[in-house]
Every structure is written in C-alpha cells, then in structure tokens.
Amino acid sequence: MRAFLATAIITFCAAGLLQAVAANTSPVAIKLRSGQFVFDPPIIEINKGDSITWTPTAGNHILAPKSGNAFTQTVEFNKDSPVDARTITFPDVGDIEYLCLKHPVSMQGTIKVR
C-alpha cells in the first residue's frame, strides 16, 4: 500500500512538474485590418520558456525588438524564403516591445514574459 501511494505521489508530482515546465506556443497573426497591417493580438502574455508563432496572411515583414536582443533569430517573411510561420522561444522574464521594420507604425506589439 505504501509502495502504491509512493508511486502514485511520484507519478502525480512528475506529471505536475511536467505540466509546470511544458512549453506552450501562442499564436500571433499578422493581419490586414482596413488596409493596415497589425499584430493580432497586439499585446500577448506568456510564461517564461514559452514561444510565440507569427503567421502572416499577406505581405513581406521583418520583425525585430525595439531594443535589446530578445529575438534569438530573424523573423522575416518574404517570398524568397517562403515559410508560413516563424516561432521564437522567450527564456527570460520581461516586457519586449517589437515592431515590423517594413510597417513600423501600424505593426507594433508587446510580449509580456512572466
């Protein structure tokens, strides 16, 4: 019985632990809204170690943080290097403001890493 309980507790804890550290990926769409490109949602909150995947519906874009180097890779969309989506993981807590270098006014967003 004790062995069973111990096993159950260990399994439960392991599952909980796994649940706690499992990385999630949140989507951010790049949409045209009344002729302007926007991030949808413009502000997104994620947990430390989670990722964000950007998916454009149209256009060429280069995403970059306004400051710092929180993006571990270039997030670029163009027909020359066709990809449907780009994903970046954010290991550090903090707020990251970012934009599209091609549409810097309408495409501004914030990632809140908690």
Add this chain to the structure above:
Amino acid sequence: MGHSFFSRGLFYLAVAGLSASTVVLAVGLSIGNAQVGAPAPVKNGLENPPICSAKTAALGELKGICEVAPLGNGRDTVKVNLTAQTSQIEVGGYNVTTEHYNESYVPPVVEAMPGDTVAAHLVNELGKPIAPPNAAHSMGHGDPNENATNLHYFHGGIVTPRNDRSEDSAASLDAGLCHPKDGCGDNVYVRLKNGKNSNAGRADYSVPIPGKGKLDAGVLEKVGYIEHPSGLNWFHSHQHGISSDQVMGGLSGLLSVGLGDANVRAKCKAKPNPTEQAKCDENTEKLKKRTFVRYALLRDIPLKGISALPNDPDGATPKTATWEPEKRDFLEGEACDVYVRPAAGAPPTLKSDKSLREGYCQRDEGSAWLFTLNGQRFPTIKVEENQNLVLRLGNLSSNVAYWLELYNKKTGAVRPISILSVDGVVPGKPIDPSDPGIPIDAFDVNDLLLMPASRVEFYVRNDSPRLEDEVYILRTKGLNAGTDQWPEIQLARIELKASKGAEAIELALNSLVTIVPSALFSEQAPAAPKPLPKGCIRDLRPDAKEHRRVTFEGSDGDWRISTEIVHPPKNASTAQPAEKFEISEDTALSSVPFTKYELEDGSIDWQGTRERHVCVELNGAGSRKQLWVLVNNTGALHNFHIHQMKFRLATRAELVGYGVEAPTYSETCPDKTCKEPSFKFFEEGTSEEPVWHDTIPIPPLSDDRPEPPMVFVIMSFTAEQQAGRFVYHCHILKHEDKGLMAPIEVWKP
C-alpha cells in the same frame, strides 16, 4: 489598314474589355453644316475654365493674369501670374474659404505650343494653414505658419528642372533656390514662404517646351528627335508635407501642350500619295470643325458646417460651409448618403440611393463631400446635332482615384470611351514620315481608372444619325483602395441631341512624327568618363542584367520607400522570379522616408551626408529602357509617379531579357468581371504600340493577394531636358506628404 489596339489589352485600366472602334458608320449623307462653337445655353452647363494662350491674350482677355510675349523665333512666352491666397471663393454652390490661386477655384488653363516657353510668376500670400497643425506639417521644415508653397511646372512635361550640377550656381541650386539668371525650371525643391511683402515668397518660372526636333525621341524609344507631345498636363503645388491640403483647396490648374483639339485627327490611308494626303488633311479639318473642346478639372473637397443642403433650392447668395482639409480619408463603413427635404422647409430625410449622389454625398446632415468638374456639381455637357466633343479630363484630386464609366441613363448600357491621349501623350511610338504603320486607329475602353494626377482626352461622337436624344452619365463606380473606400458618385451628364448624321470620317491617333537628322549618325568621340557625383548611388549595369526595384512600405502616417539595384541570382541559367533577384553591393536604400533626405534648413542632402540618392547618368550605358519594378508591400493602393519622364509597361519578352520570369497573369482580373479595375503588371503584347504614362497604380496587398504586387515599367533617360534633380513618389498626396517620395538626380557626364 492602320494598326489596331483592339486586339490586345492595351489599356491596363480597361476593365470590361475593349469594344469596337470609334469608326463612324454614318449613313446620313449631309455634310455637316458643322456649326461649331459654344453650345446653346444649358442649365448648369459645364463651363470651360478661362484660357491663357496667345489667342486669348491677343483678344485682351485675362489682363493682369495672362501675358504673352514673342520669343523672337516665331514662338511665344505664355506667362500666367498666380497668387496663392487664402480667401472665400465659391465652390460647387458654397462660399468656402480655401487655399487657391487668384481668388478662384478654377485658374486659367495655360495653353502653349511646342517651342513656346511657359512661364509663371508665383506669389505666396497664403495665410496660416487651415488644417489643424498635425504631424504632416512638422515634416516640412520651418514654422508651419509660413505655409510655404511652390510649383510643379509642369506635371507631365519632359522639360528642364533647371537645377542640374552643371548649372552655373550650384550652391544656390543646392539650397533649393531658382536659377538666378534664368528663373526656375520645373524645380520642386523651391520653397516659398508666405508674406505679402516678402521676396522669399515670390518666384519666376520659365520652362521651355521642346519644339520641333528639340526633344530626343529616345524618351519614347525612337531614334531621332521629336517635339514635345501634344496633350493635357497640369501644374500644382508640390510642397512636401502639405501638398495634399494645398492641391485640395485649389492650388492647381491645367496646362495644355498644343491646342485643345490638337489630337483630333482623321484617319488616312497608309502611305498616302499627295492627293490622298490632301484629302486626309481636309478630313481632319472637317472633323475639327465639328468638334468642340471642354477642359474639365476633376476635383473633390470635403465641407462641414453647411448652411443648407446641397439640393436645397439656391437662394440669392451661395450657401456657406467650412472646408475640412484634414478630412483626407474615406474609410470602410463611412456613410455616403444624400439628405432631401420631402417639402420646402420640412426636416430632411436620409436617402441611400446611389443615383442621387449627383456630384456629392454626405456622411451626415451637416457635411458634404463635393466631387466637381471645374467646381460645378453634376454639370451638363450638351452635344448638339452633328457635333463631337473632346473632353480633356484631368484628375486634379489630391487623393481620390476615379473609376470612370459612361452609361446611358435610360437603358443603363455602357458607352465605350474613345481615347485620344493618356497622361498627355498619344499612345504609340513616334512614327517616321514614311512609316507604313500610320495611321493608328483610336481605341475604345468600357471604363478606365483615372488615378490622381492622371489625365485622359476622350472623344464623344454625335455626328452619326440618331432619331432621339440620348443622355449619358459620367460616373465613378467607387473603388476599394485598401485603406480608402472611395464611393460611387454621378459626376456629369452628357446630352447627345438627335442627329441627322454627317459625312463619315474615321478617327485616328495623332502620332508624333520623328525627325532623323543626318548628324545623328556621324561619328562622335566618346566623352571622357567622369566620376560619379558625390551623394550618388551608381546607375544600372546592363551587362549584369541589373534592374531597379522600388518598394512602397509603411502604413498610414509613416510611409517609406526602399530602392535598390538588383541582379539575377548567381548561377541562374533560366529566368527567375523578380523576388529572387539579389541586391547589388552598395546600392540599397532601405525603408527611407523623404524626411531623411531633408536637412535642417529644408534643403536636400545632395552631398549624401545622411543618405545617398538614386542617380542616373544621362545617356549612359544603362540609361535606355531601364526596367523599374514597382512593388507594393502595403495594404493601400499606391500611384507611382516620376517627374520629367514618360514610361510604359514592360512586355513579357523584355522581362525575360532582363532574366525575370514574368508572373503567370499580366493583370489582376483578366476576365474583367471583378469588383475592382483590372490592374496591369506588365504587357502581354509587344512594345510597338505602348500607352505612355507618368502615373501608374500599384494594387494593394489583400487576403486574396498575399504576395506584394509588382508592376514592371520601362523608362529611358536620354533627353537633355531630363538632366537635373527631381523626384519619384506616390501621387496620392497624403501618402507623399507622409514620406512616400524620394529624390533622383540625372547627371550629365
């Protein structure tokens, strides 16, 4: 038979397809007792603007405004005096305070011949800007209350800006001033502050229009020399940051090279003998005698605080309203209605019927957006029996694109529009006098997209037999421009009176004739190479199959242009898609707003201390038939324009020559059944009968069009008059004001 445009999709903006030609199948035999002149008075008849020409000046008209003096070579200087001012004028039945010339919403049409010099004395007496201070004003330099202005004199001209580096006062030209001896050419870098007693607020422009044999035909891809094309052009304020407001208020006017009927021409036999030629000339004269000309400035203006509804009966004095220049957008979901009173004095009720939008619509009871021809709302043009009409229509709107159509009010049937010229040039290449291809048939389109700044000359015939009167409505069908959703508006009525018919005379295009001087073929020693001027990015290298890529980027309020020279990817053995091309080293200008080129004093950074600029060597190795790929990486419709230039769509074969794989489709809507104009990317046919443009639309990205659209155009820098400093930009002026413009320099080696 002459060449025909009908067999191919010539007009990139034609949507519903090309129809039969303008040939008149007149059965009636009466040789028109071609009574031509002013039509009989008609209610709200479209009035011609005043005309400043040698003829009107000789008659003593427009004293103090129009001055004509002989140049001494048989040609004239035609000068117009323009005072930019802020005052109350009448626009479309309302007394409104706007920014305009000479106390009028409609300034004179300057009408001059090739070989003449057009001149202007511009005085800036504008008051403070009417639009509330906004970011646009901060983009220009200096105190916004200076309300600076200038003149693009003239849009559509292959004429000198008189500001190239070899001019003899480089320092003052660098500073954006006029040439001290000869005055300003078509120099948009001049900036005149306001002030009644300020010399800084005055400028004299003097712009020679190349006469016979004075313009290198290479600009229209022929060997030899031509005169400047005859056609409809215009002049306007080009003051960066506030040009949208100034042009909207009225700081613009039309300019015709050649007489109003210059491009009316009868069709001749190919290679006519002298007798046939004489008959043909006689027919041209007959056709001109039964033709009357109307100049029409297509403009729009938003008003608020209207004292009475547009369709309330007119009183003894015009209604009053307040101009709303900051209203530059027409966004999705915005109302475009009409309010009517069921009875005199009764409260108005809202009507959404589009057919009631006769020259205006309203977003609420207290406002109205007027869409006018010569400042008139929904005027009538009456075409009498056996008369024909040349309507010379310029879209002088700051921002609105008009998708035009002429439909029968009774039956709804669309009447084809017969085109004589586009953007001031008769389509086709200049011809040799012995060219077996002459004449080229005029051509018809069922509708056309007239982008801001674009002009068209079209012919409406009424000299064939008709038992009953017919009424046609000129309307814009409305247009989804990405950000803006321009509405459908009824613009004008055209009444064709019943007609017995006149002698049948076919219409042809008035092609330019080339002169090929023998000296052209003499051996000339090559000029010693000169170093690239300071601040310049080098030109294209034809041996490397380079072309130029211009990308419009950004969004409302912050537009930018990327310009780069690109070459085929390494080891490419076949033509590659344009987006695969690689940027040539040290040629990229990435995402640059125009402000980046402006120095603190408002002059341009020609020395390249902050940003270099695009340069082309006049008649250099890469100067002919340059390929420019115009890319739209935004959700808004744009309108590419370059000064001192005519360009055309590239052909599929030419793209292959540049190593570019043409997109599958040459236009957005090949079957012409879409709810938008069919935007053309390139030409499927040959380059032998091109339509020349100085503006061209680049369609926006959309969810249905996810890859940035590309428009492929060809242009040549071969004429002496092109040397100097000018700009390329989006001719939707609210975009230009917010950065969508770049400098270019054509330098002489």
